[in-house]
Amino acid sequence: MQNSLWLSNINNISSSKVANNIDSDVCIIGGGLSGVYTAYLLAKKGINVALIEAKDAVGIGTTGHSTGKLTPQHGLVFSKMLKTFSKEEVRTYFDANWKAINQALQDAPVDLYQNVDSFIYSTTDEGKQTLQDEFNAYKTLDLPGIETTETELPFSVTGSIKMPDTYQIHPTNFAIHFAKHALKEGAQIFVRSRVTKIVMDENYVLTEDDHRVSYKHLVLCSHYPIESIKGLYTTKLSVERSYLLATKTSELLKGQYLSVDSASRTIRTALISNTPYFIYGGTSHTAGTKKNTQNYYDTLKSEMTSVFDLTDPTYCWSAQDPDTPDLMPYIGQITENESNIFVATGYRKWGLSNSLVAGEIISSAITREKHRAADIYSPSRGNFGLKFIRALKILGLVTTNLAGGYITRIEAPKCTHLGCKTKWNEGDETWDCPCHGSRFDKNGNVIEGPAVYPLKLKK
Numbered sequence: 001m002q003n004s005l006w007l008s009n010i011n012n013i014s015s016s017k018v019a020n021n022i023d024s025d026v027c028i029i030g031g032g033l034s035g036v037y038t039a040y041l042l043a044k045k046g047i048n049v050a051l052i053e054a055k056d057a058v059g060i061g062t063t064g065h066s067t068g069k070l071t072p073q074h075g076l077v078f079s080k081m082l083k084t085f086s087k088e089e090v091r092t093y094f095d096a097n098w099k100a101i102n103q104a105l106q107d108a109p110v111d112l113y114q115n116v117d118s119f120i121y122s123t124t125d126e127g128k129q130t131l132q133d134e135f136n137a138y139k140t141l142d143l144p145g146i147e148t149t150e151t152e153l154p155f156s157v158t159g160s161i162k163m164p165d166t167y168q169i170h171p172t173n174f175a176i177h178f179a180k181h182a183l184k185e186g187a188q189i190f191v192r193s194r195v196t197k198i199v200m201d202e203n204y205v206l207t208e209d210d211h212r213v214s215y216k217h218l219v220l221c222s223h224y225p226i227e228s229i230k231g232l233y234t235t236k237l238s239v240e241r242s243y244l245l246a247t248k249t250s251e252l253l254k255g256q257y258l259s260v261d262s263a264s265r266t267i268r269t270a271l272i273s274n275t276p277y278f279i280y281g282g283t284s285h286t287a288g289t290k291k292n293t294q295n296y297y298d299t300l301k302s303e304m305t306s307v308f309d310l311t312d313p314t315y316c317w318s319a320q321d322p323d324t325p326d327l328m329p330y331i332g333q334i335t336e337n338e339s340n341i342f343v344a345t346g347y348r349k350w351g352l353s354n355s356l357v358a359g360e361i362i363s364s365a366i367t368r369e370k371h372r373a374a375d376i377y378s379p380s381r382g383n384f385g386l387k388f389i390r391a392l393k394i395l396g397l398v399t400t401n402l403a404g405g406y407i408t409r410i411e412a413p414k415c416t417h418l419g420c421k422t423k424w425n426e427g428d429e430t431w432d433c434p435c436h437g438s439r440f441d442k443n444g445n446v447i448e449g450p451a452v453y454p455l456k457l458k459k
């Protein structure tokens with residue numbers, strides 16, 4: 001198994017398992033940034049919150065495998081979103097992220113974040129044209145952005161758009177900070193407690209140790225929602241896997257970078273225990289479809305050592321991101337009819353700022369205050385055509401792998417979510433499911449849902 005830079009030397013909260021039946025006003029499943037920030041905002045309003053995390057600690061799942069970029073510059077999102085959403089809606093998306101970041105930072109100590117500029121850049125003529133289209137969207141939407149070819153990168157670029165006054169964080173420490181403050185405000189946070197069943201008719205969830213957590217409102221922040229049948233999330237989300245490396249470097253960059261060329265790359269630095277690290281990543285593919293994933297790490301390693309003249313990485317990790325057909329995350333009521341169940345997912349690769357937006361939208365909905373961005377993020381929004389095309393693509397993947405699951409079970413274990421054939425991931429030493437992104441360690445234990453039960457492995 002590979003290891004993330006963010007998971008070394010962290011001082012996590014001390015919490016215990018769910019050890020008996022519990023009553024709560026709001027039960028939150030998932031202790032990543034979405035879950036802990038939602039818990040923090042609700043607990044501050046005096047609401048009785050119980051957050052349940054399956055892993056040993058908070059902020060160590062998807063949050064702890066991110067890049068730690070806290071910015072509303074989400075790649076080429078604005079020009080693409082303008083093809084589906086109105087100008088006002090896309091501007092609302094930007095404003096929601098910008099405001100949520102700045103609001104959260106008001107409640108965080110200054111040593112928990114760094115102010116940096118965000119850049120999207122190209123090194124090819126094709127990429128330069130794509131950047132031009134994106135910059136036109138910046139002008140249409142009146143977004144803060146500057147065209148420049150001046151960067152700190154050790155190669156020339158054909159273009160770039162700089163968004164000033166954005167941030168970078170240590171994502172796990174950031175989540176821990178809000179978890180600690182949620183606890184201070186009276187929230188209960190439980191770890192090592194996997195939810196295996198949601199009984200919606202009777203408003204409770206069941207943990208793997210058969211303890212009930214009753215709720216008035218339920219919030220699913222477990223990345224890929226474990227309740228994925230209601231609202232048809234199994235057909236509305238695709239899952240991408242990408243790779244990251246970190247090694248020691250001599251100096252910190254003033255910016256954080258993302259290339260828009262076809263082989264996209266992400267670049268930033270971080271100061272960890274007074275040591276500067278260089279973080280380099282990219283090379284994505286549909287999760288669970290590749291066996292030789294070590295190749296992806298090797299490609300990045302070779303580029304990092306040759307282009308940036310750095311030593312071999314000391315940390316390598318991969319990240320998995322659910323993606324929506326129209327690029328807008330699903331944040332809000334899980335369906336129009338379930339007014340007390342909320343979901344936050346589909347952040348693409350921009351989960352940190354969207355987690356903060358999720359905290360605001362969901363906590364506002366629970367306290368009956370309408371958030372300005374609630375409608376555009378609503379999981380019940382339109383764009384049926386795009387959803388239909390995505391559904392067909394995912395159903396094709398599911399059908400192929402479901403059939404494979406029954407036919408060739410001897411080679412690879414069957415996923416415990418809906419029975420697709422898993423694939424062995426050599427680089428990370430995990431069993432990955434291509435259908436909805438469940439992951440299992442080499443012993444079959446669940447690393448990532450929507451599956452909640454371990455694999456049955458043959459000895």
Ligand code: FES
Pocket residue numbers: 415416417418419420433434435436437438449450451
């Ligand atoms: Fe759904 Fe595996 S994640 S079948």
